[in-house]
Amino acid sequence: MATPFVKSSNAKVYDELDFTDRRDFEDSNKGFICTVDGGIIDQYSQSSKKCFDVHQTDYLEQKCPETVHPALWRQEQLVRMHGLYEIIPNKVYQFRGFDIANMSFIRGEKGWIIIDTLCCNESAATGLKLLREKVANLPVTCIILTHSHGDHIHGMDGVIEDDTLVIVPKDLFKLTISEALLAGVAMERRAVYMFGHNLERNEKGWVGCGLGTTSSTGQLSTFNPKHLNEICEDQTLTIDGVEIDFMYTPNAEAPTEMMMYFPQLKAVCTAEEINRTQHNLYTPRGAQARNGKDWAKYIDNIIAKYADKLDYSFGSHNWPTWGNKNIVEYYEKQRDLYKYIHDQTLRQANLGTTINELPEKVILPKSLSSVFYNRGYYGTVSHNSRAEYQYYLGFYDGNPANLNPLTPIKLGEKYVEAIGGEEKCVALAKDSFESGEYQWAITLLNHVVFKNPKNLEARKLLAEVYRQSGYMQESAVWRNIYLTGALELEEDKSKIVYVRSSTSSTYFLLKLPFNYLFDYLAVCMEPTAVEAINEVFNVTFVDTKESGSLLLKNSVLNNREHTDKHPTTQISCTKEELVKFVVKKTDRKTFEKEINVKIEGNKENFFCFIESTHVPSPTFPIIEP
Known part of the structure; x- marks a missing residue:
């Protein structure tokens, strides 16, 4: 059950956003052709094990419960829509909802040009099979991988053929490995929190990740294409009769990435630079911070070059956008979202605002915060503003008190001692929790647990505060982190499932x-x-x-x-x-x-x-x- 404080917090959202606006639902369902029979993709290695099951989120068909932020519930309803969709009649199609990402298809003169190949071979092969059955049984003439993240490339072997040309941004295969190499174990442990791997799939647990539902799990590609072409700068190529303007956009959402414009189609593939959510300038699983100014500049370049030549927009995640006016407004507000966070973070830093004060100072204007696609289902203004501070100024806020801090264990011991002992600390935390001061309750209880992890009363109460904090998060990522924290405080350690590195x-x-x-x-x-x-x-x-x-x-x-x-x-x-x-x-x-x-x-x-x-x-x- 949600506390009265959580219920009140979530109820306020209905006054902030126009939930009567159903255009996103119409667009997400537009062009629907069919879906996978039964809604399940099996793994190659174990037919009894599922690669992806759309029914794990059937509960999202219900009315938003009190334990989920209404805007997040709406977003997850949208991203779970699944199947094969037609974007441009007889030309462009997408396979969505059977992975965290999309797989797109462009019809060429001789065959299919595939953009991105999902998380594993099984899901990619299923999407191509559906396309061939329902649209046209053509060869795969080209595969374009937009960027160096696994959810867009690991299914390549499921769709590649002997003569298929593979086009990638510069150093894609190398950067896919190197980005998560040296700190990969720490990243994967933290990813368990970020993506809620161990949470139950229901309204009190995992509801998605904000950017999509969840990743498919199956056989990974070997990345050994016979025919490879790297894009190292902006350039135009004609592939299977289709003219493509490649726009190289490194070091924004990914270390190497590219967007594409199709002049014959008046369409842009935005890769993962423009999305139906606020993205991460810093990912909580851990990675190098991203520069919001550079990210915004890439989006602005698209607007400057093609604003009067756009009728269709589709990306590596979420649903497409139709109509020039809608597309340009969408691009402008995504551009200004990242530029605003970047600029106002540095303005505040130059005024003396420190990293942990930024969330109270950097507030989006209503023109940016009132549109659903700029909301923080994935990234948040809070952690993105702190990311920009860290990008330019690092971890130290300039205060000598924070130059050589105590370790969490020593700080917990001193904190609890100063307050008057564990029992008093827990009592203060309980009062704070009941009065809705969740952050202060978390601070107190975290110190108790780090002083004495065997204090069951503190663990139980901290788990409940984390749980209620999770219930009111618009960010699925923050929700997953809080709820996983609660789970690991209460669960027997021997029963916790750790993702194998x-x-x-x-x-x-x-x-x-x-x-x-x-x-x-x-x-x-x-x-x-x-x-x-x-x-x-x-x-x-x-x-x-x-x-x-x-x-x-x-x-x-x-x-x-x-x-x-x-x-x-x-x-x-x-x-x-x-x-x-x-x-x-x-x-x-x-x-x-x-x-x-x-x-x-x-x-x-x-x-x-x-x-x-x-x-x-x-x-x-x-x-x-």
């Missing part, structure tokens, strides 16, 4: 280039175990024909892409043999017996180095010490 898998490590692999192992190395070592290792992988040198000195591992002229030790083996040794799937004795393994020099120091690397698992605690 893809960055620690043998498959992932084998895909890494030589320097990426050893960059990763450098952050997995225990420094005290190698502090006496001063070595230069030349390493050759006989199966992948890669080689390079490793410099281990001062408890630091550096790597070079060429072998050293004067190594202290030389190692030759297959990449798979070494990776299995690193992830502890084989031991030293087994490794040494492998037929391809040859070591010349100080093998003890080499084995000391390998055995000092421990690929971590994303199971560390977050809501407690």
Whole structure:
């Protein structure tokens, strides 16, 4: 049940927004052709396991409950609409609602041009199969991947053919790996919170992620296309008879990305730069902050070049927009959303406003906040403004008191002691909770839990405050974070499901280039175990024909892409043999017996180095010490 404070907070939203406006529902359903029979896509490897099931969100068909923010409920109703849709008659189609992202199809002279391929091969293959059955059974002449995030590229093998041309923005495959490489384990643990992986699918738990519903889960692509073309700058190409203006937009929503204009169709594919939500200038799962000014500039470039030549707009997420006036207004307000947050954050910073004061100072004007597509279902003004501060000024707010803070455990101990003990702290928090001061109650209880994680009364009350805080969040991301915090405070640790880190898998490590692999192992190395070592290792992988040198000195591992002229030790083996040794799937004795393994020099120091690397698992605690 929602508290009276939550009910009141959520009820106010009906006065802020026009919920009688049904145009988004009409647009989201426009051009509907059909959907997947039964609404379920099965995994290739296990037919009993579902790749995607639209019925997991059937409860969204009901009236908005008191435990969900009304605008978020509306958004999730929209993004769950599923099936094959016609956007431009006989020309452009989309497969939506069976993944967090969209897959788009452009009809060329000889076949289909596919834009983005979803999260896995099964979902992508299903979308193409539906298109061929209902529209035209044509070959796939081209696949265009808009940017370097997995929900747009991992299904490529499900639709690619021998002669298919693949077009990507510069360094897409490399950046797909590198963006989440070195801090990937931490990102994946935090993603459990951000996307609510462990929450029950109902009105008191997970309702979506704001940008879409959820990701499909299945077989991932190998990324080895025969025919590849990289877009490194703005350029125009004709692909299968279709003219495409590619607009290169790096370092906004993704490290590498591109939008497209189709002159013959008077249509823009916005990739993930323009969406039916406020996006993240900082993603709470963790990543480098994004620059709102640059993001806005990319959108403005589209407006400047094509404003009078636009009839259709579609993107990598959400539903399309029709009509020149609607499109231009949509683009302008998305542009000004990010520019406003950027500019006003820096204005406030230059006035002396510190990072945690920004959410009370940076308030969107009504002209931007009153349109549904600028609302914070995914990103929020609160964390986006703090992201812009961090982008320019870093974590430190300039106050000496915050230069060398106490650790959470020590701060909890001192805080609770100063207030008069755990019992008094919990009592104060309970009073604050009952009076609607949720942030203060969270502060008090968090200190108690970090002082004494076995205080069950504090854990239970903090879980309830988190839960009620989640119920009034317009951002699905914030909702998921609060509700996951509540879950992990109350749930038996042995029952918590941790997402297995893809960055620690043998498959992932084998895909890494030589320097990426050893960059990763450098952050997995225990420094005290190698502090006496001063070595230069030349390493050759006989199966992948890669080689390079490793410099281990001062408890630091550096790597070079060429072998050293004067190594202290030389190692030759297959990449798979070494990776299995690193992830502890084989031991030293087994490794040494492998037929391809040859070591010349100080093998003890080499084995000391390998055995000092421990690929971590994303199971560390977050809501407690």
